Amino acid sequence: MKNQKKSIVPTLLIGISVVFFVVMLVLPLVIVLYRSLKDGLALYVKAITAPNTLSALRVTLIAASIAVLVNTFFGLCAAWLITKFEFRGRQVLSTLIDIPFSISPVIAGLAFIMTFGRMGWATPFIDWINSTFGTDIALVFSVPGVVLATIFVTFPFISRELIPVMQAQGNAEEEAAAMMGAKGFTIFRKVTFPHIRWTLLYGIILCAARAIGEFGAVYAVSKTRGQTFTLTLEVDALYMAGGADSITQAFAVSSLLVIIAVAILLIKQVVEYRAKRTEEA
Amino acid sequence: MKKKSVLAITVMLLTASLAACGGSSSASEDESSDVITITNVSYDPTREFYEAYNELFVEYYKEETGVDVEVVQSHGGSGSQARSVIEGSDADVVTLALAHDITLIEEEGLIDEGWIDEFDGNSSPYTSTITFLVRAGNEKDIQDWDDLIKEGVDVITPDPKSSGGACWNFLAAWYYADLTYDGDVDEIKAFVSALYNNVLVMDSGARGATTTFVENGQGDVLIAWENEALLALEEYPGEFEMITPSISIKAEPSVAIVDENVEENGTHEIAEAYLAYLYSDEAQRLAGENFYRPGNEEILSTFSDTFDLSVELCTIDDFGGWDQAYEDYFQDGAIFDEIYAY
């Protein structure tokens, strides 16, 4: 603060923040890393290169990247709709979009099972598609099921980042461009996009981070290790396997997730920093 | 106006993404099309056993018929595993913690009635029992069930309303009290109630309870499956002791073919061979090595060093079978709710 008087308040506040930060956020991380290396590097390497881990890593990456793609597309459309136009039910619509934000992952999983599971009402329809087109689509207990569940839990992440920024930006520039006869996509690309690109990237990063870490919803629709398991499920499986070694391995795989998470968050930080700099420039 | 193109884009995006991952997941099956895959949906503590057994079976089946088999395993809490089969996971066989979970699948019409008589010993190729795991030195001097209701003894056992395995624990305690108090229901309830009042942490599943006791150091005694307790002794040498109570229950993990799925997959023959081979001498010995009591008496007796064979065991039939027991003790509002009221 720019106060001339030397004050104890900033020091106190910083102190409180640092303590809270270390106890609540840093310590758990340190414990994960410490536990994963407790029995030596060899076991660590063995854990993270095990076929099940690699398969889980693949499923996680597939699910996360599809979720990011789908939600980016959706987020842009939804943000455009909600910020550029006035219409009845806008409030309800934007609340509905936010639902996955606060929903219990248990409910998300349950919802998919009750829709696409064996007793789900959409199942006869899928069976019909499969028998007619000779396909073999399964929307639960399969990789597509994992993807759907991941999309569900990360659904509002990008629109939620975009909406406030686009709202703050106002519509004047877009309106002017439209008056001059610019086409919709051109307006988006030339006028809107430059303003939101950092926000969009930030949303994408958050969405990816959340997608990689999802557990509850995916747990309901994925049951086979080495095939449809994601990294988080692999951690759970290893932890529940009970042996002393496997618990260390569980922490090793966790540490992989932690490293991915921290890396993503650091990238996010760089993105934010650059965004601020371009703003200032 | 643009509705059609909108829908087209959206649907394309969705199907493309689903197809993308659908394709990659089925790739592994295409590589080796002459390998037949069956799925065994099992519960948590059998992981190590089936890992070894699958190897044994694959070799045996190749030798017998020349067919390559791959067995996919799925593990989790017994109840939630049964549910995943009901919900459509493609299990060819189920090997669960208790018959009741298989009955649930039967009620959905996926398994034919009478499955329990399809294989020997109530379709339980191996059994286990309920024992106590205490910390080395047994400071609280726990020897039998009545030591668990002493003041200051912290017990760890999972929630019978959420875990099938935990029901065995409850019933074993009940049976002990039944004999001790000569069938006086009020006294029995008071005993079991006192026991559950000593429960420090009630995990949602048996594996969770073991972890709480072993890894997080909670409680003085874990009421555990014998195979879990023996595994913990092996994994953490010198840290724990196993105490076998005077009376316990014969826990029968049941196996069954999921008839509807094997019909669809054309895997009935293999599924049947898979379960039948569990009764072979090799598999029975393997079960013993993995701390399950082999159903074969002769082979069981060779493991007398591992298992305390003198313990008096009741069976689920003493409670009128699983469906009756579930109704009497574990349903909402049944005895467990009554004794565990707050």
Place this chain on the structure above:
Amino acid sequence: MKSTHTKRKQRSVIPGRGLTMGVTITMLSLLILIPLASILTYSFRLSFSEFIELITRQNVVRAFRTSISCALIAALINSVFGLILAWVLVRYDFPGERLMDAMIELPFALPTAVAGITLSKMYSDKGLIGQFFAKYDISISYTKIGLTIALVFIGIPFVVRALQPVIEKLPPSLEESSAMLGASRSYTFRRVILPELTPALLTGFGLALARGIGEYGSVIYISGNSEKNGTQVVSYVIMQKLNSGSADYEGAAAIALVLLIISFLLLFFINMVQLAAGRRAS
């Protein structure tokens, strides 16, 4: 869609309304609403009286009380610490600030199961922090305190991230002029700064609360799940309904429905707050 078209008097000149409306509604329906509707239909298999009987059962009511009270306390704690953290991150420079800023979202990214397992170990009476409290006979893991700590962990980024942009926009001159006019620090904070931050604080509080009420993964490992000690949360009761020997889908769906309604109302409230704040600003 048609009705909104005709009812609108002045259409925005910006194109893309139909397209984005179509995409948004189609995707929202396919991916979110249709699956959620299944929960509704399942719970409607119960008659109304069965539904009421089920959700007013003692263990269900108790679980709701536990979930809501712990989430409420956690959200309050988060509001206080979130405000301090956000303030410190925006206003002060200190070593490690950037790192701290980066890591705030860790609870979003860290798998909830990993968080739960780690926290339960850390705060158990043999754990790194728990053993310190165990000396004073306070146990944290497997009690409501542990449960609340897990929810604090889960909810902190919501509050910090809601507040940060607003504090950034708050001109430091505001405090300076207030100070020059002779106002005390606490007066400045209460009367000048806090009102500006209230909408954002409410948003963060509401999101943390909504997330906390439904939380599962991080909570089951640390809560002890004892009906007796009141440490069963709603999500656990839903799972219990499903996994117990009856596979009670209707019961699970009924409880899930109540939880869904609570989430929706909370979110709706948050959106109203944001809208009101937006209006006031412009």
